[in-house]
Amino acid sequence: MHVVVARGGHDIDWLERHTIGWPALERRLREWPPERAAAVCRLEVGAIRRLGERLAATRPTAIRTLLGLQRHGGAAAAVRAICAIPAVTGDWRHVGGGFLAVTLGAVPLSVRVPAGPCRARRRGA
Numbered sequence: 001m002h003v004v005v006a007r008g009g010h011d012i013d014w015l016e017r018h019t020i021g022w023p024a025l026e027r028r029l030r031e032w033p034p035e036r037a038a039a040v041c042r043l044e045v046g047a048i049r050r051l052g053e054r055l056a057a058t059r060p061t062a063i064r065t066l067l068g069l070q071r072h073g074g075a076a077a078a079v080r081a082i083c084a085i086p087a088v089t090g091d092w093r094h095v096g097g098g099f100l101a102v103t104l105g106a107v108p109l110s111v112r113v114p115a116g117p118c119r120a121r122r123r124g125a
Contacts, residue, residue, distance in 0.1 A: 003056065055085060062099065067102055
């Protein structure tokens with residue numbers, strides 16, 4: 001989100017009309033440049049910057065989570081932070097933008113899964 005704001009990819013109109021606490025989050029984001037986030041998350045700074053740049057420039061953007069996240073300590077805070085990203089970018093206003101949790105088949109997705117060594121091993125197991 002730090003990169004999104006730095007690139008001007010945040011949607012001020014959406015934030016002011018549909019969120020609570022934007023000024024406080026904006027102040028907090030200044031404390032979390034990509035270098036700090038990379039050190040805490042053990043990721044490359046470039047990966048964080050590239051994701052932020054993509055989120056700042058692409059509309060609509062949707063983030064989808066899968067099973068597993070809820071099984072970790074701090075999962076509620078993580079999901080809340082993930083849901084805040086499309087609020088900052090204003091993607092909640094766009095069809096196809098926002099956040100999607102596991103749907104277990106309720107929402108059909110057109111996804112082509114390439115066959116690979118893992119799939120072949122499962123068939124033979």
